[in-house]
Amino acid sequence: MASARVFQVALVDRVSPVADYFNPHTKNEITYTIFDHLMEIAKVTPGRFIPGPGWSYRPAHVQPHDVVIYFLLDSGQSLVRKKLGVEPPTTDGGCTYFNGAVTLSEVYVDGSMPATRLANVAFHELMHNKLKLGDGMHVLGGVAAKPTQENSRLNPESIGCQRRSSIPCRNTPKPWPSDSRPGSLV
Numbered sequence: 001m002a003s004a005r006v007f008q009v010a011l012v013d014r015v016s017p018v019a020d021y022f023n024p025h026t027k028n029e030i031t032y033t034i035f036d037h038l039m040e041i042a043k044v045t046p047g048r049f050i051p052g053p054g055w056s057y058r059p060a061h062v063q064p065h066d067v068v069i070y071f072l073l074d075s076g077q078s079l080v081r082k083k084l085g086v087e088p089p090t091t092d093g094g095c096t097y098f099n100g101a102v103t104l105s106e107v108y109v110d111g112s113m114p115a116t117r118l119a120n121v122a123f124h125e126l127m128h129n130k131l132k133l134g135d136g137m138h139v140l141g142g143v144a145a146k147p148t149q150e151n152s153r154l155n156p157e158s159i160g161c162q163r164r165s166s167i168p169c170r171n172t173p174k175p176w177p178s179d180s181r182p183g184s185l186v
């Protein structure tokens, strides 16, 4: 029997210890919220994947179907700008850029607390990342809508869209960076 695939969501902390609110409690809350959202999808996609969000991972073990999400203090720290030369939107809580060669998702922590909201922003970016949808994704509503709020929910439209797309099972064009250590981008 084939074993279920682990869908790794590698969360990268580029905030601590600058902001004391971005502490282990906050990070746990983010992990659990993302896990809960992914379980909603896993429940209707039987045997297809095991959600694996977490803050420690081996970059060499990041698979093409996995997702890496960077948590940064604000858009001034944007890796999309620094590494890819693309200007991120300054009014959103996060940004995902994809161009067919690389996919880079980031969340701006400053001004987006509490933890549940940060988790929802991260999940929103995860959806952009995996579905390869731009602003058109926002019409799905709930956690896919813009702006993403603390009380945004993963609604049936978003669940259905991700299930139909086999979201955790589909390879993406190379998570950023799949081949270097998390600390090497600063």
Ligand SMILES: [Zn+2]
Pocket: 124, 128, 134, 135, 138, 146
């Ligand atoms: Zn969006």
